[in-house]
Amino acid sequence: MNIQMQEKEEKTIVDTTTGNETEETLQYSYKHPHPAVTTDCVIFCFDKKDLNVLLVKRGVEPYKDSWAFPGGFLRMDESAEECALRELKEETNLTPVHIEQFHTFTKVDRDPRERVITIAYFALIKKSDVIGGDDASEAQWFKVKDIPQLAFDHDFILSKALTALNQKIHFEPIGFDLLETEFSIPELQRLYEAILNAHFDRRNFQKKMLQLGILEESKNNVKKKNPKGRSKNKKWRFIPEKYEEMRINKQFRLEF
Amino acid sequence: MNIQMQEKEEKTIVDTTTGNETEETLQYSYKHPHPAVTTDCVIFCFDKKDLNVLLVKRGVEPYKDSWAFPGGFLRMDESAEECALRELKEETNLTPVHIEQFHTFTKVDRDPRERVITIAYFALIKKSDVIGGDDASEAQWFKVKDIPQLAFDHDFILSKALTALNQKIHFEPIGFDLLETEFSIPELQRLYEAILNAHFDRRNFQKKMLQLGILEESKNNVKKKNPKGRSKNKKWRFIPEKYEEMRINKQFRLEF
């Protein structure tokens, strides 16, 4: 969660009600105590060799000037996923290709102000969608390998997000959501290596990837098959239909 | 969540405050609307051939007489996991070997009474722990393959729980938490087949399982190596230390 968003929420409520609330006015009452509920979003993007996440700088206490994930309070008329997407749009003007809930954080004292539980999502976006999309001046991309101290328990949230991404990619081809429509095999390999924190042999990786049967060669490839025969800068694209077909037939896993 | 628990919570609050509240009394107030937060627990147990889940029958509307997962409201001084464990203890007197959060359900209208978000856990218990432990008369075990219509969105919760269990067992040896300390390979195979919804060749399964190096033969095995040579009813046990060791060394996956 994010204090800037909280302020924003308060203003909204004031505007839509009497307009002259004091800080002490308590408008929503329940028979039992209810925790505040927020969503936070760990936004991943892949650039050349590195997995990156988007952080926003907090403007107020607590954790003023610390970096944190974008997020905000759940409204009563939206699901958590809708909330995560809305906050993302509002704070960063980004619309992810893929968004997925991975954990809910509930430690009693994780927010010093009040009891807050946070439903956390990870989102995947293509680098080309970032250009111009990220208009929050306090927002900044960080390499996952080089993350500063984060606000609240956001270090923990990040580590859980990375684990979730790592595990998820074993079961679904979400890696392609981080790449452009057309990509080279080495690019794909660097992505897998970043996510799985591993290293693969180039030739074996390519062989395995291609024989999955879910990639097709780009039509734009220069068919410059020289006499001495070899093409260059080959691009491929992911074919979701092929994947669907395979997924239904076999119990299919991308195992690297 | 579970209406019985809600009633219980209300009584507790009344007892600890003035003692003469009316149903309309609203004691907890916030500047923003807060949803109610509950935990629900999908308790798995394995018996002979089948994965089972524990359901409790609802005593009041809505969904009176429907079956649902045990659960209840999050208190302000406990984490969600503590809440799930407490509710489990209170409602079924069970203490699981393993408990794990798998999803948070937030659809706006999933509870007809008020906005409720539910943090769902799956729990694994050994069948031997059930005997005498399950003292809720309205609680009953159901085969996963034979589940009645459930209250709220609990069908959906169950399907998510099954998927989570299926995926988790690829990464961690949680299957053993559903078996007795000593078990036979065919028992283990039936468990894996139930969880993964698949079928394996007996001999290949055994070979693969044993060469993982995380099982050791029971000392109680009858070493009746007859001249014509074969032992009977062989039991094995899981060695967590061996697993730990392997997990650290390699990026280790139980892949079936």
Add this chain to the structure above:
DNA sequence: TCAAAAGTGTTCGCTATACACCCATGG
């Protein structure tokens, strides 16, 4: 006594792994 379950071992084909050469690109 008979059917069903469980202990055991071997063969075969595929796939993961390891590895080498050549060309294109850019500094």
Add this chain to the structure above:
DNA sequence: CCATGGGTGTATAGCGAACACTTTTGA
């Protein structure tokens, strides 16, 4: 021109898949 990266093929070993026979157990 040289270093780096990327396109391509092959040989081997180990693992997964298919498979049969025998003993034990219990109905």
